[in-house]
Structure formats: C-alpha cells, structure tokens
Amino acid sequence: MAQSALKCLTPAARSRKARTVHALHDAGSDALAALFGAGAAAFVQGNGFAGKRGEVALVPGPEGVAAAVLALGPERPGRRDPLPFGALPQRLPEGDWRVAAPETVAFDDVVLGWCMGAYGFAAEGTQRARRAPARLSVPARKGELGVALAEAVYLGRDLVNAPPNALGPEELAKAARGALSALGAQVTLIKGTALARAYPMLAHVGAGSERGARVVVARWQGSRAGAGAPLLSLVGKGVCFDTGGYDIKPAAGMLKMKKDMGGAALMLALAHVIMARDLPIRLEVRLGCVENSISGAAMRPSDVVRTRSGRTVEIGNTDAEGRLVLCDLLTEACEARPDLLLDAATLTGAARVALGPDLPALFSNDDALAQAILSAGDSWSDPLWRLPLHQEYGDWMRSTIADVSNVSSRPFAGAVTAALFLEIFVTAGTRWAHVDTYAWNDNARFARPEGGETPSLRALFDAILKIFHLTNGSGS
Structure with a gap:
C-alpha cells in the first residue's frame, strides 16, 4: 500500500563511502569558503544558493558531486527543528550520505526530518515509478527516538x-x-x-x-x-x-x-x-x-x-x-x-x-x-x-x-x-x-x-x- 519501512536509513557500518551533507545555521560565503574553498563556494552561490532555511546545494568534486550543504536557518536556542532535513532525501543524488551538523542539533531530529522528507505513498497496484530517496547513514545506537x-x-x-x-x-x-x-x-x-x-x-x-x-x-x-x-x-x-x-x-x-x-x-x-x-x-x-x-x-x-x-x-x-x-x-x-x-x-x-x-x-x-x-x-x-x-x-x-x-x-x-x-x-x-x-x-x-x-x-x-x-x- 505504501512505503511503510524506513528504507531511507542505512547503518553506518554499511556506508563507509557515504558523502557528507554539511548542515549550517550560517550558510554565507565565508562559511562555505571555509568548508569547500573559495572556488567551490563561488560555484554554489553562483547557482542561486542563498542560505535560506531548507535550501540545499550540491558541491562539485573530481568525480561529480562531492558533498552538499543544507541551510538550517538562524539558530533559535531551545527550539528543535527537524523539518529542514526533510529537504535532503529528494534533493541529494541517490546513495548514502552522512550529516555533519552543529553540536546543538540532536541526531534524532536529523533522522526524523530525513525520514519525513523521504516518505512516499502509492495506492496498491500503482505502477508509477518513483525515484529512490537518498539514504542517511546512521551510527549504531543513535537516533532511536x-x-x-x-x-x-x-x-x-x-x-x-x-x-x-x-x-x-x-x-x-x-x-x-x-x-x-x-x-x-x-x-x-x-x-x-x-x-x-x-x-x-x-x-x-x-x-x-x-x-x-x-x-x-x-x-x-x-x-x-x-x-x-x-x-x-x-x-x-x-x-x-x-x-x-x-x-x-x-x-x-x-x-x-x-x-x-x-x-x-x-x-x-x-x-x-x-x-x-x-x-x-x-x-x-x-x-x-x-x-x-x-x-x-x-x-x-x-x-x-x-x-x-x-x-x-x-x-x-x-x-x-x-x-x-x-x-x-x-x-x-x-x-x-x-x-x-x-x-x-x-x-x-x-x-x-x-x-x-x-x-x-x-x-x-x-x-x-x-x-x-x-x-x-x-x-x-x-x-x-x-x-x-x-x-x-x-x-x-x-x-x-x-x-x-x-x-x-x-x-x-x-x-x-x-x-x-x-x-x-x-x-x-x-x-x-x-x-x-x-x-x-x-x-x-x-x-x-x-x-x-x-x-x-x-x-x-x-x-x-x-x-x-x-x-x-x-x-x-
């Protein structure tokens, strides 16, 4: 009837080649340059990335897409926000990904938001093809909530x-x-x-x-x-x-x-x-x-x-x-x-x-x-x-x-x-x-x-x- 299993998650032990998504509260040019270098930062921003909450950009590398960046929006102390991570499963290329987020972001929120964005429903018997979402690499005993x-x-x-x-x-x-x-x-x-x-x-x-x-x-x-x-x-x-x-x-x-x-x-x-x-x-x-x-x-x-x-x-x-x-x-x-x-x-x-x-x-x-x-x-x-x-x-x-x-x-x-x-x-x-x-x-x-x-x-x-x-x- 529907996607009832969390097929968008994979154990970290099985995803050693996972690429990294960098989740940032401040996704401005300085932060991007510090992560990827000035050239890659200019490429990302030249393609329209403005650092708005939930915005995703792909970062090029020698073999294609090397990494990605997710804008979380301004940090609000005491408030949990899993929703921006929901933008990732459909925007990232297929394959395994890990998330590097600020220490203030609970990994439970990463897991929840990712799964919410990966969800899809099709009535039983429907033959319409659906792109497989990207998978989140989950370390052992993390993200259980x-x-x-x-x-x-x-x-x-x-x-x-x-x-x-x-x-x-x-x-x-x-x-x-x-x-x-x-x-x-x-x-x-x-x-x-x-x-x-x-x-x-x-x-x-x-x-x-x-x-x-x-x-x-x-x-x-x-x-x-x-x-x-x-x-x-x-x-x-x-x-x-x-x-x-x-x-x-x-x-x-x-x-x-x-x-x-x-x-x-x-x-x-x-x-x-x-x-x-x-x-x-x-x-x-x-x-x-x-x-x-x-x-x-x-x-x-x-x-x-x-x-x-x-x-x-x-x-x-x-x-x-x-x-x-x-x-x-x-x-x-x-x-x-x-x-x-x-x-x-x-x-x-x-x-x-x-x-x-x-x-x-x-x-x-x-x-x-x-x-x-x-x-x-x-x-x-x-x-x-x-x-x-x-x-x-x-x-x-x-x-x-x-x-x-x-x-x-x-x-x-x-x-x-x-x-x-x-x-x-x-x-x-x-x-x-x-x-x-x-x-x-x-x-x-x-x-x-x-x-x-x-x-x-x-x-x-x-x-x-x-x-x-x-x-x-x-x-x-």
Whole structure:
C-alpha cells in the first residue's frame, strides 16, 4: 500500500563511502569558503544558493558531486527543528550520505526530518515509478527516538492517505490492532450488537453504512510501570469517509473526506511512540472506526439518541458526526479515571477558517496542561494554538426535546461549540485536552509531502514526557 519501512536509513557500518551533507545555521560565503574553498563556494552561490532555511546545494568534486550543504536557518536556542532535513532525501543524488551538523542539533531530529522528507505513498497496484530517496547513514545506537517518531509518522500518514475503498471501519480497526499488538498491547475489536450496547451514539452514526462500525480498545503497560503508574487515555475519531449523511456535503467538500479518520491516525501514531519508547506509564487507546453514509438506515436530522452517559442528544445536523463518534468513547475513557485524557479529531471546518491547515486547535479544561502542550509544540517546531472553552456559548446547543443538540443554534465559533459538546462527556476533575486537526498537507514542502499528516504528534509526545516527569531515553 505504501512505503511503510524506513528504507531511507542505512547503518553506518554499511556506508563507509557515504558523502557528507554539511548542515549550517550560517550558510554565507565565508562559511562555505571555509568548508569547500573559495572556488567551490563561488560555484554554489553562483547557482542561486542563498542560505535560506531548507535550501540545499550540491558541491562539485573530481568525480561529480562531492558533498552538499543544507541551510538550517538562524539558530533559535531551545527550539528543535527537524523539518529542514526533510529537504535532503529528494534533493541529494541517490546513495548514502552522512550529516555533519552543529553540536546543538540532536541526531534524532536529523533522522526524523530525513525520514519525513523521504516518505512516499502509492495506492496498491500503482505502477508509477518513483525515484529512490537518498539514504542517511546512521551510527549504531543513535537516533532511536527519531526512528520511533518517524515510524509513527509513516503509520499515521499511510492510514490517512489510504483510499476509502481500501480503508473502511473494519480495515482501520484491523490496522490499529496490528500496530498496537505488535508493541505488546492487549487489543479488543468491538462490533455488532456489543458495539450498539456499549456505544449507542457511535452505532447510530454508523448505521447508514453497509460497512459496519468498529471500536478499538487497547491497553498497555510499560515494562517499568507499576500498578500505580500514571494512566494516559487516548481517544481518536476514525470516520473513514464522511458524506455528511442526509445533510450531505457538496462534491468539493467530499474530496478529502478519506482523511476524516485523521484523529484516530494521530492517536495511533502517538501510542506507537509511547510504546516504542517503553514509557513507564499505563496506556489506554480508544478509536471509533465508522463511516457516515446515506441509506434508509442512516441517522436523520431531529433524531434523538441516548448516549452511553445517559444523556440524550438531538441530531441537529448529520454532518456534525465526529463529536457523536467521540462522546461515548470519552465517557468510557473517564470511567477508568485516567490521569490524563487526550482526544484528537478532524472535527470542524471552523478551526481551519480560524487557524488554517498547519495549526491544530487546542482546547483544554486545565491551563497547566494546555501550556505544557503549547510549550512542547513551540520547542519541537510543531505548533498548536489554544482556543477557549467559552462556557457561555454552551447555551447555544440547547434542545427543546433532548438534553443537548449536537450543533449550535448560531453560525459562530463552531470549533468552540464542538469542543464544549465534547466537554459535556468528560467527567469533572479529569485533565483533558482536545485537538482539532486538519491531518493533511495541501501542498508539498520539505518534510511535509502533499497528503496525510500527523501534526502535533511531536508536541503531544513531548508534553506527555513533561507532564509525567519522564525522559525519552534519547542520548542523540
């Protein structure tokens, strides 16, 4: 289906003839001359190299390309930036390369950025040839965190990029089971009448599709985690395709709806890193895998459904299904009294109108938690932007016949009201954060090819380390 292995990496022991990329914060003429000599520096700059962040130049030698230079942009102390390294795999000639970077640059960032830039996806059976990316030479026991993060990015991107005919609720659930169980999690897939009893609202969303809904519930405990270790609960929206239901989307609005399971992909990717790094915590993962389709059995506007929590919800709009998928999962997650609850979803167009495609919207009922995530995003070049849980807007979701409506009565603050709806199903006292993500790159940039994406992955992982006072075990 896709490039799932990190074929862009090679052990240093096997790449003794690797050429060198010099990664520089200051890539001006003096720095280039000091490295390559005045003639080669003049050649590089004469070919248009201006030293802008992510810019790559090849340096000639007697046998062709002898070396290369990568501009990192100005140094910003305390901030990690793997993204410029993503420009290298496609810009360098094929073969093995090593990176010479400033001491302040972690090798994990080199590995992660390189792998992110090397990623490619092709649907199964596609015969279009793709240039093999250049390979990064990796010394033994170096870059292990970068590898874990890169594997997680590939996992998330592969799932979001998969065509909807190849990835329905069952396929998403099985892919999640395979990824989680491979790292030692105990995974249960729930469907049919058992799903309808445990998650009545999620079942109602999926009733219109012939491809039945699935719920993934996984539990894992780190090898160094005792019975009293912190419990982290992750919840993800996995709507494999969203027509909008009877409140049908226009054709243009459906073009990217295979990515409506991007929240589940992000939570699965985050779980992968946590387990691969063997953090000393307890982990629960819940993914709601469903399709919002149209049929005689599909949910209708004005339906009223009783949720797992006992509250009733009036369906004001069938295209506001993501919050309905999450509400029962959040209720169940809170029953275990987690120390931290995170959910992610491609929930609202309003968040994209407010923040654009690159900034996931962050909501939280805990200021310290929100600040930890924002700070981690800033330090990892993986930013989010916090929006408020403005409680007065909660009145906009009143229903005359049910406890709450799934949509607001006013055309404002759509991301805020969606988050307020979710908060209803979070038990008071539970530390909770919600990420409203786009999960997609509209255009290709270094480290971020066009297609599925896992924004906020690095930020959330680093925030978890800080919140639980953990180390990531990275010495590189």
